[in-house]
Amino acid sequence: MIGVVAATATGRAAAATLAAAWPDEVRLLTGQKAADALREAWRTCDAVVSFLAVGATVRVLAPLLGNKTTDPAVVCVDESMAFAVAVLGGHHGANLLAHRLTGVLGCTPVVTTASDQSNVTPLDSYGADLGFTVHNPELLAHVGAAVLSGEPVRLDGAAGWPLPPLPPNVSPEAPGEGHRIIVTDEAERDCMCHDGRFEGALVYRPKSLVVGVGSARGVTAGEVAGLVDEALAAGCLAAESVRCLATADLKADEEGILQVARERGWDVVTHPAEQLSSVEVPNPSEVVRAEVGTPSVAEAAALLSAGPRAELVVEKRKSANATVAVARLAPRGRLSIVGLGPGARDLVTPRAIAALRRAAVVVGLDQYVEQVRDLIRPGTRVITSGLGQEEERARTAVEEASAGHAVALVGSGDAGVYAMASPALEFADAGIDVEGVPGITAATAASNLLGAPLGHDHAYISLSDLHTPWEAIERRVTAAAEGDFTVCFYNPRSRTRDWQLPKALSILAAHRPPDTPVGYVRNATRPDETVTLTTLAELDPARVDMFTVVVVGSSRSRTVAGRFVTPRGYRWA
Numbered sequence: 001m002i003g004v005v006a007a008t009a010t011g012r013a014a015a016a017t018l019a020a021a022w023p024d025e026v027r028l029l030t031g032q033k034a035a036d037a038l039r040e041a042w043r044t045c046d047a048v049v050s051f052l053a054v055g056a057t058v059r060v061l062a063p064l065l066g067n068k069t070t071d072p073a074v075v076c077v078d079e080s081m082a083f084a085v086a087v088l089g090g091h092h093g094a095n096l097l098a099h100r101l102t103g104v105l106g107c108t109p110v111v112t113t114a115s116d117q118s119n120v121t122p123l124d125s126y127g128a129d130l131g132f133t134v135h136n137p138e139l140l141a142h143v144g145a146a147v148l149s150g151e152p153v154r155l156d157g158a159a160g161w162p163l164p165p166l167p168p169n170v171s172p173e174a175p176g177e178g179h180r181i182i183v184t185d186e187a188e189r190d191c192m193c194h195d196g197r198f199e200g201a202l203v204y205r206p207k208s209l210v211v212g213v214g215s216a217r218g219v220t221a222g223e224v225a226g227l228v229d230e231a232l233a234a235g236c237l238a239a240e241s242v243r244c245l246a247t248a249d250l251k252a253d254e255e256g257i258l259q260v261a262r263e264r265g266w267d268v269v270t271h272p273a274e275q276l277s278s279v280e281v282p283n284p285s286e287v288v289r290a291e292v293g294t295p296s297v298a299e300a301a302a303l304l305s306a307g308p309r310a311e312l313v314v315e316k317r318k319s320a321n322a323t324v325a326v327a328r329l330a331p332r333g334r335l336s337i338v339g340l341g342p343g344a345r346d347l348v349t350p351r352a353i354a355a356l357r358r359a360a361v362v363v364g365l366d367q368y369v370e371q372v373r374d375l376i377r378p379g380t381r382v383i384t385s386g387l388g389q390e391e392e393r394a395r396t397a398v399e400e401a402s403a404g405h406a407v408a409l410v411g412s413g414d415a416g417v418y419a420m421a422s423p424a425l426e427f428a429d430a431g432i433d434v435e436g437v438p439g440i441t442a443a444t445a446a447s448n449l450l451g452a453p454l455g456h457d458h459a460y461i462s463l464s465d466l467h468t469p470w471e472a473i474e475r476r477v478t479a480a481a482e483g484d485f486t487v488c489f490y491n492p493r494s495r496t497r498d499w500q501l502p503k504a505l506s507i508l509a510a511h512r513p514p515d516t517p518v519g520y521v522r523n524a525t526r527p528d529e530t531v532t533l534t535t536l537a538e539l540d541p542a543r544v545d546m547f548t549v550v551v552v553g554s555s556r557s558r559t560v561a562g563r564f565v566t567p568r569g570y571r572w573a
Contacts, residue, residue: 002026002097003041003072004049007034010079011051014105018049021104035060047073047093049101054087061088069124069137073097077107085110091122099350118148119357119377121164123202127183130161130331131207133240135188143202146179157183161206162334162406162433165360165379185209185241185328187232205240208328210310211266212302213247213257214288216321221259224322228260231324235314243329244269246301248276250292256322269305276300283316302327308431333401333432337421339414339439340368344525347440348372355437359408363397364420368410394423401432414439418462418490443488446521446549449531451563453519453551457485458566463500464491470500477504481511486557486566489550492520493541501541501550508552509536517553517564520544533564 002025004015012030019026027045029037034052038060041048050057054076065071065088073093076085084101086094090111098109123144126132134140146153147167152174155166161183170181180201185208188198211228232239245261247254249270261268273293281303284295294300296316302325303310309330316325336355341347356362356375366384369376376382383400385393397409397420411419421436428434447454459480465473480487487508493501508516514537522530522545532543536552544550557566 001045002047002049003029003037003045004051005029005034005037005041006051008051008079010081011077014051014077014081015049018101018104039064042072045072047089047097048075049097050074050076050087051079052076053078054085057087067137068092069134075101077101077105081105081107083108083110086112091124103350119375120148121166121357121377121379123147123181126166127161127163127204127206130163131243132183132204135203135205135238135240139200139202143179143181151179153179153181155181155183157204160404161331162401162404163360164358164406165377165381167378170379185238187236187238205238206331207241207243208331209237209241209313210243210269210302210306210327210329211245212298212300212305212323212325212327213245213251214292214297214301214323215247215251215254215257217254219254219256219321221256221263223319224256224260224324225263227317227319227322227324231314231317231326234317235326237313237326239264242266244305246271246305248273248292248294248297248301251297269301271301271304275304279303281316282312298323298325299327306330307332331404333404334406334435335397335401335424335428335432336406336408336435336437337397337415337424338408338410338437339416339419339441340372340410340412341440342413342442342445342525343371343523347445347525348375349437349439352437352439355408355435356410359406361397361400361405361407362410363393363400363407364410365393365412368412372410390420391423394420395427397424398427398432401428401434412439413441417441417443417460442490442524442549443551445524446488446519446531446551449521449524449529450519450533450551451560451565453486453517453553453557453564453566454488455566455568456554456556457483458488458554459483459485460488460490461504462490463493463504464497465500473500474503474507477507481508484511484554484556486554487552489552491546492548492550493544494546498541501544505536505539505541505552512536512553512555516555517557517559518551519564520548520550522548524549533559533562 004018004026006012006015015028019028029041042064057076073089074087075094075097076087084098084107086098095111102109124140150169153170154174154176155170155172182201183204244267246269249272252270277294279300281296281299289295298316306327306329310327313328314326316323338352338355353375357377361381362376363383369384397407401407409420409424415421461476516536518536518539519533
């Protein structure tokens with residue numbers, strides 16, 4: 001929930017705009033004194049947007065400050081709506097909120113956190129989207145300063161997790177006697193720290209453990225909690241890394257189990273007996289099978305909830321009325337397939353920029369990667385290749401994600417339109433998480449430059465016969481012509497393919513008048529962009545190349561005031 005506070009008519013109007021744009025998130029606090037509204041927003045909301053001066057906001061909130069990991073994020077917007085300033089909690093929502101406000105109010109985001117100014121992954125949100133928590137946040141500033149100043153920082157335990165990049169001075173090869181970062185679900189106990197491994201290190205706890213629980217009816221929360229603690233201690237495992245409790249669905253209402261989960265902030269996941277019985281476990285029990293229909297509850301539930309490739313790190317332990325086991329999940333790599341748009345930087349979407357900054361590995365065509373090199377964070381591994389190596393790039397990106405990395409596979413336009421998404425998804429199996437990041441296509445960019453040629457039904461057709469036989473392409477062009485679609489041609493003409501476009505145009509000309517509007521745009525949104533509007537009879541194919549998108553209107557398309565328009569059909573005869 002975002003609490004919004006304003007004191008002037010201008011501020012209240014902007015607050016109303018936010019409420020209309022984000023109705024499920026915004027809570028307006030405008031019916032009281034601004035200072036009282038700020039205090040209430042601080043107490044009751046996750047973030048605060050203050051349409052007040054920074055100084056006034058800080059004076060009211062300063063006595064309320066606690067810890068940056070729990071305090072609400074605060075953004076101040078000035079009276080002229082020129083700037084959105086992240087005042088408090090930059091890495092805990094304020095920076096993101098400042099950027100979001102630009103989309104609604106048109107203001108410029110102002111962030112002052114050092115890591116953001118250096119384009120470095122902030123340590124206080126490192127792995128947060130994976131559920132990581134910081135075990136000893138008092139070391140964040142000290143180790144963070146070392147990261148930013150280029151001092152050697154040793155990083156242990158991060159392999160296999162799809163984490164964002166850190167600068168090159170942070171690596172597993174850095175000297176161990178200096179600054180250290182450790183990612184581990186192992187407890188900081190005598191059994192593990194006799195070698196000083198944790199001493200002075202910034203420790204992150206991944207949500208990597210699932211605790212399986214079985215019980216008799218009426219088991220007490222005290223007995224369950226005691227056995228859980230005993231199992232974690234036996235494996236020298238940290239309770240902070242527990243993702244959830246898992247059990248049979250017959251125990252979904254077992255109050256002793258539910259109470260332990262509530263007290264410790266853990267979710268409860270349940271599974272039917274038939275699913276649990278399919279899991280191989282080291283300690284099956286026929287007694288349990290007779291009681292609940294599966295030879296294992298604790299071990300099977302832990303392994304099943306932890307997912308494929310999970311390992312049982314603590315086998316079943318028993319008390320009088322309960323059993324507990326612990327499984328460790330295997331992290332899944334991430335693949336973001338990112339469309340960079342047609343070329344202009346302001347047409348690269350915020351989500352694409354976020355995906356680039358989140359990726360530890362970026363794969364793409366060399367010229368496309370160079371376009372966004374400044375957005376890629378220090379420490380990111382970049383893998384580029386040239387034209388004609390699309391399949392190799394797709395395979396490489398999937399292999400990197402399968403190795404546990406956070407990968408961005410980049411391409412121009414939208415990655416799902418004549419681009420990298422299709423080959424990548426052909427290689428990707430169910431073992432990785434895949435995200436598609438939409439991009440603005442060359443067709444839509446060209447359409448907007450020409451007018452509104454895609455205002456009604458339209459078809460995209462690639463004239464490249466490198467991967468598709470010309471016979472198939474010709475059938476599609478003929479079908480589009482007979483169906484009276486507006487047609488957008490990709491890959492229309494190259495030095496070695498100079499006859500396909502004239503042939504396609506002749507097919508269309510047989511089904512629509514010679515004065516049908518045709519537009520072609522070369523290098524849409526780039527510095528050397530050219531936009532030409534002509535007709536089907538007058539188009540010169542020799543002026544078209546591989547950097548050009550050609551749009552041929554339907555029989556109802558027309559030119560209005562020098563713009564290419566295809567009517568939506570409101571007045572269709």
